[in-house]
Amino acid sequence: MASGRIGDIEFDAPSDAVARALIGATLLVDGVGGRIVETEAYDETDPASHTFNGPTKRNAHMYGPPGHAYVYRSYGLHWCLNFVCREPGHGAGVLLRAIEPTDGLAEMRARRRLEDARILCAGPGRLTEALGITLAHGGLRLDRPPFFLQAAAEPLEVLAGPRIGISKAVDAPWRFGLAGSRFLSKPFPRGTARALK
DNA sequence: CTTTCGATGATCT
DNA sequence: GATCATCGAAAGG
Numbered sequence: 001m002a003s004g005r006i007g008d009i010e011f012d013a014p015s016d017a018v019a020r021a022l023i024g025a026t027l028l029v030d031g032v033g034g035r036i037v038e039t040e041a042y043d044e045t046d047p048a049s050h051t052f053n054g055p056t057k058r059n060a061h062m063y064g065p066p067g068h069a070y071v072y073r074s075y076g077l078h079w080c081l082n083f084v085c086r087e088p089g090h091g092a093g094v095l096l097r098a099i100e101p102t103d104g105l106a107e108m109r110a111r112r113r114l115e116d117a118r119i120l121c122a123g124p125g126r127l128t129e130a131l132g133i134t135l136a137h138g139g140l141r142l143d144r145p146p147f148f149l150q151a152a153a154e155p156l157e158v159l160a161g162p163r164i165g166i167s168k169a170v171d172a173p174w175r176f177g178l179a180g181s182r183f184l185s186k187p188f189p190r191g192t193a194r195a196l197k
Numbered sequence: 198c199t200t201t202c203g204a205t206g207a208t209c210t
Numbered sequence: 211g212a213t214c215a216t217c218g219a220a221a222g223g
Contacts, residue, residue, distance in 0.1 A: 040215070042215070048215070049215085050208095050215075053209085056208080056209075058207075058208065058209090072207090072215085073205095073206070073207060073208095074214075074215065074216055074217095075204085075205070075206080075207095075214065075215095075216050075217080076204075076205035076206035076207065076214090076216095077204065077206080077216070077217075078217070080215060080216080095215055097215085123216070123217070125216050125217060126216090126217075163215075164215080165215055165216065166214095166215060167213090167214085
């Protein structure tokens with residue numbers, strides 16, 4: 001079984017295509033989550049990627065089968081969740097940066113000790129806290145519990161622009177977001193983003 | 198609205 | 211020893 005298709009999204013593909021395809025998809029972890037509204041693509045050709053210098057202990061899951069999770073600790077404090085893709089060279093993935101909370105609001109508010117739904121999952125560290133993601137989720141497949149993933153029911157307008165929080169390859173337009181969403185980690189400033197059909 | 202800074206620890210050189 | 215795919219609070223315009 002070589003298909004990397006999960007929830008109607010093809011993960012056996014370049015990370016920028018996957019990052020784009022994930023916008024609007026529903027992601028739940030143990031029934032808690034919502035609609036993905038912001039992602040970023042990373043791969044081995046990319047100086048900002050954890051995989052730029054090849055396999056290491058930390059990034060091992062990025063070299064495993066597509067459609068699985070890669071979780072890492074950020075700044076010693078936060079967890080960040082990636083979806084593993086596959087492209088020539090391997091070591092590619094999509095960082096989940098923001099979700100529009102729809103399911104399990106009470107659970108997410110309790111975990112985040114925060115009422116405001118608008119920023120409950122607006123950031124890579126925030127969304128993992130809200131969904132209860134930790135290193136223990138690293139390497140798990142996305143097509144079975146605790147994960148649930150389903151593509152958007154209809155085409156949506158997506159923006160592409162420069163990524164956030166990196167110091168290398170800062171101009172590559174590998175950040176994707178749902179146009180008009182109020183749940184992004186940051187806006188896509190006019191002039192820096194391109195609308196995709 | 199903006200910028201700055203501390204927290205905190207794994208990872209890699 | 212430096213660098214982080216970050217967050218939140220605080221301070222300044």
